[in-house]
Amino acid sequence: MNVTATLFGQMITFIVFVWFIKAYLWEPLTDAMDSRTKKISDGLAAAEQGQKKIEQATIEFSTRIDEAKTKASVIITDAESKSKTIVEEARVSAREEAQKIAKTSAQQLEQEVNAAREKLKSDIAALSLLCAEKIITKEVDKNMHDQIINEVINK
Amino acid sequence: MDNKAPATDSPVEYIQHHLTPLSAGEGFWQINMDTMFFSMLLAGIVMFIAYRVGKNISPGAPSGMQNVLESLMDFVNSLVKEAFPKPNKIVGPIGLTIFVWVLLMNAMDLIPVDLLPKLADMAGIHYLKVVPTTDPHTTFAMSLSIFLLCIYYNVKIKGFGGYMKSFMVHPFGIYLAPVNFVLTLVEELAKPLSLALRLFGNMFTGELVFLLIALLPWYIIPIPGSLWAIFHILVITLQAFIFMVLTIMYISMASEESH
Numbered sequence: 001m002n003v004t005a006t007l008f009g010q011m012i013t014f015i016v017f018v019w020f021i022k023a024y025l026w027e028p029l030t031d032a033m034d035s036r037t038k039k040i041s042d043g044l045a046a047a048e049q050g051q052k053k054i055e056q057a058t059i060e061f062s063t064r065i066d067e068a069k070t071k072a073s074v075i076i077t078d079a080e081s082k083s084k085t086i087v088e089e090a091r092v093s094a095r096e097e098a099q100k101i102a103k104t105s106a107q108q109l110e111q112e113v114n115a116a117r118e119k120l121k122s123d124i125a126a127l128s129l130l131c132a133e134k135i136i137t138k139e140v141d142k143n144m145h146d147q148i149i150n151e152v153i154n155k
Numbered sequence: 156m157d158n159k160a161p162a163t164d165s166p167v168e169y170i171q172h173h174l175t176p177l178s179a180g181e182g183f184w185q186i187n188m189d190t191m192f193f194s195m196l197l198a199g200i201v202m203f204i205a206y207r208v209g210k211n212i213s214p215g216a217p218s219g220m221q222n223v224l225e226s227l228m229d230f231v232n233s234l235v236k237e238a239f240p241k242p243n244k245i246v247g248p249i250g251l252t253i254f255v256w257v258l259l260m261n262a263m264d265l266i267p268v269d270l271l272p273k274l275a276d277m278a279g280i281h282y283l284k285v286v287p288t289t290d291p292h293t294t295f296a297m298s299l300s301i302f303l304l305c306i307y308y309n310v311k312i313k314g315f316g317g318y319m320k321s322f323m324v325h326p327f328g329i330y331l332a333p334v335n336f337v338l339t340l341v342e343e344l345a346k347p348l349s350l351a352l353r354l355f356g357n358m359f360t361g362e363l364v365f366l367l368i369a370l371l372p373w374y375i376i377p378i379p380g381s382l383w384a385i386f387h388i389l390v391i392t393l394q395a396f397i398f399m400v401l402t403i404m405y406i407s408m409a410s411e412e413s414h
Binding site: 002003004005006007008009010011013014015016017018020021022024025026028029030032033035036039 | 178180182183184185186187190191194195198201202205206208209210212213214215217221224225228229244245247248249251252256287290292293295296297299300
């Protein structure tokens with residue numbers, strides 16, 4: 001083999017070929033592949049983060065739910081006991097009130113009865129006096145009349 | 156059987172005819188038209204495909220040719236990353252180019268040996284060597300380009316003095332400098348020589364075997380022909396791969412800091 005123009009021609013072809021591949025294929029394709037690699041790894045990282053967030057949210061959710069449940073049950077028991085006490089109190093006060101009312105009404109009644117009795121007594125006395133006056137004006141028989149008056153009063 | 160007569164009548168002439176390149180010019184200006192034509196044609200096809208893929212890159216969802224080229228690039232890149240501790244911008248494209256180009260030029264071997272020469276003969280071209288890698292000009296062109304790049308890297312990384320020093324002190328120490336110089340010189344020169352001759356030799360003998368098979372009677376040809384072709388697919392790929400790997404290795408050795 002001699003050193004010929006063919007050799008140099010092939011060398012030039014080779015060098016141009018390498019340059020062309022580097023400029024028009026290798027570099028853009030490498031960039032594209034790198035950006036894809038980055039995108040994929042970013043996406044995977046984001047997905048993992050999302051998964052983590054979901055897990056955290058689930059945990060938080062369940063704790064919140066538990067808290068709410070306990071709170072609710074506390075509130076319910078509270079309310080129940082409160083309502084019981086209120087009802088009890090109401091019952092007690094109602095009873096007391098009723099007793100009071102009954103008592104006062106009984107006293108009043110007694111007073112009124114007494115008053116009526118007193119009034120009746122005085123009325124009867126007045127009436128008897130009136131009767132006595134009338135009788136006296138007609139005939140005076142003190143003993144007999146006294147006996148009658150006493151009988152009336154005692155009645 | 157008249158049209159087979161020349162082949163079987165004078166096998167030596169037939170083979171010699173097939174191994175004569177279509178050349179123009181004398182001495183230094185000898186230009187092997189067939190070698191240049193087919194290598195440039197294949198390079199042109201690859202460049203065309205590369206240009207089209209490179210212009211329409213879809214970073215998100217690659218498809219078709221882009222997938223093929225991406226997997227090839229990954230393949231080359233994995234080899235480069237093994238050999239190079241620090242990133243190097245030019246080795247990857249060189250490796251890819253060599254692999255694809257050598258593979259395609261070798262693959263011309265699988266076209267029936269008589270087909271293209273016969274067609275050319277009809278068109279008035281009487282000599283045609285179809286496989287560019289059976290021309291040592293092609294293989295030496297690549298290996299010498301790589302050799303020059305290696306020298307460039309040696310000088311760039313080690314400095315001219317450092318490079319010369321590596322000739323003197325390797326492998327026996329400074330006291331045997333002349334011996335070292337000869338040995339290292341032979342070692343360095345053997346790299347491009349072996350690189351070029353390995354590919355050339357493999358392809359040349361492969362072509363020769365195809366020619367010998369073509370000399371057999373037509374009813375025997377299919378059996379050894381197909382067997383050799385199937386085996387040759389392996390040789391083609393292997394030689395392209397070896398050329399690429401050795402190129403990467405040589406450049407990585409040249410760009411090492413010190414021995």
